[in-house]
Amino acid sequence: VNEKNFARRAAALPTTFPAPHFPSEMGADTKIFDSAFAAPELLPDLAELASKILSDHKEELLQYSPTQGQPYLREWIAEYLTDDGCAGIGPNNILITNGAKHALDLICRLLLDEGDLVAVTAPTYFTMLPIFRSFGVRFIEVSQDTQGIIVDDLSAHFRRLADNDLPLPKIVYDIPEFHNPSGVTTSRERREKLIELCGRHDVLIVEDSPYRRVRFTGDDIPSYKALDTGDNVLQVGTVSKLIAPGLRIGWVAAHEQFITRLIALKSDGGTSALLQRLVYEFCMSPAFRGHQPQVSSTYHEKCDRMVVAFRREIPEAEILPPDGGYCLWVKLPEGKDGDLLTAKACAADINIFKGSLFFANAPVFPENRTVPKNFIRLSYSYATFDEIDEGVRVIGEIYRAL
Numbered sequence: 001v002n003e004k005n006f007a008r009r010a011a012a013l014p015t016t017f018p019a020p021h022f023p024s025e026m027g028a029d030t031k032i033f034d035s036a037f038a039a040p041e042l043l044p045d046l047a048e049l050a051s052k053i054l055s056d057h058k059e060e061l062l063q064y065s066p067t068q069g070q071p072y073l074r075e076w077i078a079e080y081l082t083d084d085g086c087a088g089i090g091p092n093n094i095l096i097t098n099g100a101k102h103a104l105d106l107i108c109r110l111l112l113d114e115g116d117l118v119a120v121t122a123p124t125y126f127t128m129l130p131i132f133r134s135f136g137v138r139f140i141e142v143s144q145d146t147q148g149i150i151v152d153d154l155s156a157h158f159r160r161l162a163d164n165d166l167p168l169p170k171i172v173y174d175i176p177e178f179h180n181p182s183g184v185t186t187s188r189e190r191r192e193k194l195i196e197l198c199g200r201h202d203v204l205i206v207e208d209s210p211y212r213r214v215r216f217t218g219d220d221i222p223s224y225k226a227l228d229t230g231d232n233v234l235q236v237g238t239v240s241k242l243i244a245p246g247l248r249i250g251w252v253a254a255h256e257q258f259i260t261r262l263i264a265l266k267s268d269g270g271t272s273a274l275l276q277r278l279v280y281e282f283c284m285s286p287a288f289r290g291h292q293p294q295v296s297s298t299y300h301e302k303c304d305r306m307v308v309a310f311r312r313e314i315p316e317a318e319i320l321p322p323d324g325g326y327c328l329w330v331k332l333p334e335g336k337d338g339d340l341l342t343a344k345a346c347a348a349d350i351n352i353f354k355g356s357l358f359f360a361n362a363p364v365f366p367e368n369r370t371v372p373k374n375f376i377r378l379s380y381s382y383a384t385f386d387e388i389d390e391g392v393r394v395i396g397e398i399y400r401a402l
């Protein structure tokens with residue numbers, strides 16, 4: 001294979017196959033705390049529904065379907081978002097995609113050219129970093145605290161870019177609910193401030209909100225999309241965290257002028273009609289109403305269990321228990337090597353992620369290039385209580401021997 005045949009965006013792509021990673025590829029003894037897999041006990045039983053819809057709607061389900069997504073599912077999502085405080089949303093503001101990641105990839109295709117700047121929090125959702133990088137962008141890293149993205153920091157970046165005659169970022173990418181990985185939920189004040197700043201500078205906000213309905217404690221805070229009055233927010237949603245990730249149904253909610261263009265870029269022949277119908281019928285069924293509280297309470301219990309285990313095993317670790325979501329962000333004391341801890345844990349069949357994965361590490365201003373090594377990220381979503389206890393016990397042992 002001649003390297004010269006590849007596009008520029010392929011230059012940094014891996015040349016080896018990915019290591020085994022998914023539960024179906026791992027041994028039974030492996031403790032799976034790395035990716036945010038769904039709790040197996042929460043996956044709904046969709047067998048009867050699938051069989052019924054295949055006989056009732058055979059032609060619809062086995063035919064090509066509209067690229068934008070089935071009208072009834074877009075209608076349902078528009079109502080769901082309206083109930084969530086988003087005014088003026090109708091089915092034409094929705095594009096159905098193959099999960100949130102597909103939606104985010106399409107948004108990048110629509111908005112980003114090589115050399116553009118993208119603002120991300122430090123840390124940020126690590127899966128987005130290679131997606132952004134494949135578009136040849138450069139990063140602005142914005143700090144976060146317990147209230148969420150530090151808008152004053154972003155504003156200082158904007159000023160500095162302007163002082164250096166550099167363009168502002170094309171987008172600010174953020175996860176305001178139960179941020180992955182930090183677990184932080186952005187306060188209402190910060191949300192309003194971010195929307196005001198980005199609106200004033202005509203910078204788009206990409207709101208990635210997969211966990212919004214997986215809240216354990218505290219009250220809902222209006223989403224960026226709900227607070228925005230200027231059509232400056234593209235919101236991405238998914239059924240992965242509330243129903244099942246294998247269904248691969250997500251969406252973009254945005255102004256029609258984004259949706260029409262995104263449709264033209266979506267070259268997948270339409271998201272599976274079968275899966276759209278299945279999701280729709282499940283969401284319309286009485287089972288869905290009972291499902292949501294069960295999801296929240298199950299993940300709440302698993303989260304508490306992992307927090308307690310860490311406080312027992314590594315009391316000096318700093319943890320901010322999240323108000324929802326699937327993940328825990330653990331700060332080890334300065335000088336402790338989270339990368340090494342991760343390597344040793346994985347070698348002992350305890351799969352976790354090193355925190356350093358979650359930093360963009362290619363910021364426009366070189367002095368911002370700091371990748372702390374004293375973090376690890378764990379998902380409590382997939383494991384059982386016993387696996388959480390045992391896995392964190394072994395992590396504690398490895399930590400003490402570092």
Ligand SMILES: Cc1ncc(COP(=O)(O)O)c(C=O)c1O
Nearest residue numbers: 036099100101125180238240250
């Ligand atoms: C912040 C964030 N965005 C997007 C996704 C992916 O969602 P989907 O399964 O719909 O692609 C995840 C999944 O872990 C996530 O944590």
